[in-house]
Amino acid sequence: MNKEEQLKIIEDMQAVVEQMRLDDIEEDPSLAEEMFECSCCGKTMPLAGSIQYSKYRLCNNCVLLAETGFAIGKFKNAEELIKAMEDTRLKEMCDYIKNQEKLENN
Numbered sequence: 001m002n003k004e005e006q007l008k009i010i011e012d013m014q015a016v017v018e019q020m021r022l023d024d025i026e027e028d029p030s031l032a033e034e035m036f037e038c039s040c041c042g043k044t045m046p047l048a049g050s051i052q053y054s055k056y057r058l059c060n061n062c063v064l065l066a067e068t069g070f071a072i073g074k075f076k077n078a079e080e081l082i083k084a085m086e087d088t089r090l091k092e093m094c095d096y097i098k099n100q101e102k103l104e105n106n
């Protein structure tokens with residue numbers, strides 16, 4: 001698979017994943033407000049556009065990463081993506097703790 005094909009897949013996936021989010025909101029607008037903690041990036045994200053992969057629930061951003069990764073053969077399953085995202089998740093956690101400290105100091 002060349003770069004151009006990969007880019008095409010990424011563009012297609014962006015549209016598909018964004019549409020999933022919009023469909024979710026259309027079906028149940030409360031999903032845009034309801035939050036959960038993404039198993040992959042560790043961020044608190046709206047349920048709209050999220051997908052459950054076996055025991056993991058991924059936010060819309062991570063669904064895009066996952067689906068693109070599967071499509072170009074970078075990951076075989078959500079677990080591999082989550083492993084690859086470990087650093088990002090740690091960073092999120094650190095940022096969260098830092099922000100909490102800031103709030104407490106103010």
Ligand SMILES: [Zn+2]
Binds near residue numbers: 039042045058
């Ligand atoms: Zn996520």
